[in-house]
Structure formats: structure tokens, C-alpha cells
Amino acid sequence: MVTFPPVALPACEPGFRPGRLDDQIHRWVASEPMKALVAAYGESLPDAGVGDLLAWLDAFSGVHWDFRRHGRVERDQVTAPAFDAGRTELIVAAATALRLVEAAPPPHSEYDHMLVLGGLGRACLQRSRYAAELALSGAVKVGEVAALGSFRPLTHAERELPGLGGAAFEVDAMDVGVRAGFDLTRPVEREGLEGEWDVRTYRWPGQPEIHVLAAPSSEPAIRRANTADTYEFWAGRMRLRATDRILVVTTPIYVPFQHGDAIRILGLRHGCGIDTIGVDPSRVTVPFAPGATNPDRYLQEMRSAIVSMRALHQALP
Structure with missing residues (x-):
């Protein structure tokens, strides 16, 4: 072996x-x-x-x-x-x-911010509900929660997932997951520019303030918003401090590359502390998709991590 x-x-x-x-x-x-x-x-x-x-x-x-x-x-x-x-x-x-397979618990018990990363529809539901479980169970104390998505249109297969029938975009899938996980109804505030960016804010007594964001792409003529775009969009709306501690929630296979991007955009620029964890497959209500952990997927995301760490290295002063 x-x-x-x-x-x-x-x-x-x-x-x-x-x-x-x-x-x-x-x-x-x-x-x-x-x-x-x-x-x-x-x-x-x-x-x-x-x-x-x-x-x-x-x-x-x-x-x-x-x-x-x-x-x-x-x-x-x-x-x-x-x-x-x-x-x-x-x-x-x-x-x-190389840290692409196994889930790990949050290294600390308190965070100023929890960032829940978007993705395919299934991942949006898994990550947002897992983040809600961490926050509501007392596993971590969180000051603010932000679910970061984009206006990527959902595919037919994604819209067929239970609960996503009325969702059109990735940000809608994140919104469904957040509302289900935190038992919310409707946002108290909403702002944005149709098809470009969107921010939905939820407040509920005894819970952290929650935002669901669709970030604009930094290259709209070429591609949809990526992970780095969502970090930048969120950070641009916050008053981040070097003393802040941020917990990033994603899927284990994406931890290395999304951790590298978070350090480059949030650590280098704002001095924040960053921990990145993947959801625990044994604690999600929506199972992983068939093939999501095939060998080719691991190799693909090792490449993503290499690209991310190269960008991080090039950003160093």
C-alpha cells in the first residue's frame, strides 16, 4: 500500500x-x-x-x-x-x-468571518449547510458569514437537485443552502446590478449577520467570476483588520488551491489569518456526486493548487 x-x-x-x-x-x-x-x-x-x-x-x-x-x-x-x-x-x-482528501475540523474556536465558497449546485448546498452546522452547533463562534458565489447559470442537472428547482444561478443555489441551513426566510436587504453582482443580507436574533454574494468577474468578456474574484469582491465591502481570523469552507479536494488564493488576496493585502477546511462527507445531507473524487479530479486540483501557489509566490513583495 x-x-x-x-x-x-x-x-x-x-x-x-x-x-x-x-x-x-x-x-x-x-x-x-x-x-x-x-x-x-x-x-x-x-x-x-x-x-x-x-x-x-x-x-x-x-x-x-x-x-x-x-x-x-x-x-x-x-x-x-x-x-x-x-x-x-x-x-x-x-x-x-497533500491535503486534498480528508476533512479537518476548524483549527480554532472563534473566527471574525466565515467564508463559504460557491461551486456546482451540489457543492453550494453541501458547504452552506455544513457551515451553518458549524456555526449553530457552537463548534465555532463566528462574527459574520459570507457565502460567495457568481452569476454562473446552473445546468439542467444542477436544477434537478432537490430544492434547486427554482434556482437559476450559482448564487441562488448558495442562497437556498444558507436559508435551509440557518432556517432563514428572506433577506432584510438586497442590492446589486442585475446579472453582474448581487448582495443579499440576512439578520436574525442570536445569529451572525449573513451575506450571500454574487461577485462580478474581473474579466467579464472572457469568463465568469472565479474564486479570486469572490474574495476580492467580499473584501472590498468589508473593513478587514490584520487581527481578523477568517475560516474558509470548501470541499476537501479544493482546499490547497483555494487556500493559496485566500492567502494571496486576504492575507498578503490585509494581514488577516486564514484557515481553510473541507466539508466532512459524513456530515453532509447532500451526497458527493459520482466521480467527484476520481483520480483525474485529484490531478486536476493539484494543478489548480500549483497555479494558485505560483500566483501567490509572484505576489510576494
């Missing part, structure tokens, strides 16, 4: 200073599981500085692990390649060590 020791993601505590970030990024990308994956594709990971190593891995993973590049399809529309048993075991073992 193939196993690797776990590899820590870059740390980001309140009052964040990036002095050791290069070493922490290098530790992740030059780790034993990454070397083993590269070797499985007939290459050797270069012995290089972090910038050159990230550039090499970006190019390498673009050739071997980017299954979305043809037609730039959504994650659930990829035609998965076949892997033999040995390759599958290696990929899953490496993904586990």
Missing part, C-alpha cells in the same frame, strides 16, 4: 507576514508525494528554487493533469481518462498527503 507523510499547507496567522512563505510553498511543491507523481509520468522534479520549480510544475501539469483544457469545460463535464490500479493508488495516496 502506498502512503506518504502529510505535507502542511502554507500557514497564515493574523498579523500575517510573508517572511517564511517561500519555504512553506517549496515544502509543498517539492514534497515526496509530488516527486512520486511526477516520476509516474516519466519526469523528475527539478532541484530548483521555488519560482523555477513552480514554473516547471505549471507547464508539466498543464500537459499531463489539465483535463479541462479542451473546450475549457466545467469540472463535472470532463471526460475522465482511465487509470490502472497502481496509478490510482499512487494518486489517491499523494492527494491525501
Whole structure:
């Protein structure tokens, strides 16, 4: 059985200073599981500085692990390649060590902000309801909750999910999940520009203030809003302090890349502390989609993490 020791993601505590970030990024990308994956594709990971190593891995993973590049399809529309048993075991073992597989509890008991990240319809329901469980059960004390989405149209399959029949966009799916998880009815405030951005605010006695946001794309002629756009849009509406601690809630497979983006946009620019966790599959009411944790998905999101960490490295002062 193939196993690797776990590899820590870059740390980001309140009052964040990036002095050791290069070493922490290098530790992740030059780790034993990454070397083993590269070797499985007939290459050797270069012995290089972090910038050159990230550039090499970006190019390498673009050739071997980017299954979305043809037609730039959504994650659930990829035609998965076949892997033999040995390759599958290696990929899953490496993904586990690199923090893409297992859920982890919040490292701290109190957070100033909880950010629930959007995605496909199923993920919107899973993440928002899991975040509500954390906040309402007392597992964490939270000052403010923000569910971050976009105006990506839902597919027919997404709209067929229980409870999403009337939802048209990703932000609507986030709204459904938030209202169900926190037992809310309607927002007390709403503002936005139709089809571009939207903010829905909920307040209820004894609960943190809750916002559901659809962020505008920073490249509207090319693509929908991505994770970085949603972080920036939310941060632009807040008065963030270097003492703030932020908990990001996503799905385990996306933790490394979305953590890297959060450090780049919220840690470097505002000094906030960032923890990123994935939902616990045993505690979600909406099951994961078939194929959501296939080997190709892990490789795709390792590439996403490499791209994210390269952007983080390039943003360092």
C-alpha cells in the first residue's frame, strides 16, 4: 500500500507576514508525494528554487493533469481518462498527503468571518449547510458569514437537485443552502446590478449577520467570476483588520488551491489569518456526486493548487 507523510499547507496567522512563505510553498511543491507523481509520468522534479520549480510544475501539469483544457469545460463535464490500479493508488495516496482528501475540523474556536465558497449546485448546498452546522452547533463562534458565489447559470442537472428547482444561478443555489441551513426566510436587504453582482443580507436574533454574494468577474468578456474574484469582491465591502481570523469552507479536494488564493488576496493585502477546511462527507445531507473524487479530479486540483501557489509566490513583495 502506498502512503506518504502529510505535507502542511502554507500557514497564515493574523498579523500575517510573508517572511517564511517561500519555504512553506517549496515544502509543498517539492514534497515526496509530488516527486512520486511526477516520476509516474516519466519526469523528475527539478532541484530548483521555488519560482523555477513552480514554473516547471505549471507547464508539466498543464500537459499531463489539465483535463479541462479542451473546450475549457466545467469540472463535472470532463471526460475522465482511465487509470490502472497502481496509478490510482499512487494518486489517491499523494492527494491525501497533500491535503486534498480528508476533512479537518476548524483549527480554532472563534473566527471574525466565515467564508463559504460557491461551486456546482451540489457543492453550494453541501458547504452552506455544513457551515451553518458549524456555526449553530457552537463548534465555532463566528462574527459574520459570507457565502460567495457568481452569476454562473446552473445546468439542467444542477436544477434537478432537490430544492434547486427554482434556482437559476450559482448564487441562488448558495442562497437556498444558507436559508435551509440557518432556517432563514428572506433577506432584510438586497442590492446589486442585475446579472453582474448581487448582495443579499440576512439578520436574525442570536445569529451572525449573513451575506450571500454574487461577485462580478474581473474579466467579464472572457469568463465568469472565479474564486479570486469572490474574495476580492467580499473584501472590498468589508473593513478587514490584520487581527481578523477568517475560516474558509470548501470541499476537501479544493482546499490547497483555494487556500493559496485566500492567502494571496486576504492575507498578503490585509494581514488577516486564514484557515481553510473541507466539508466532512459524513456530515453532509447532500451526497458527493459520482466521480467527484476520481483520480483525474485529484490531478486536476493539484494543478489548480500549483497555479494558485505560483500566483501567490509572484505576489510576494
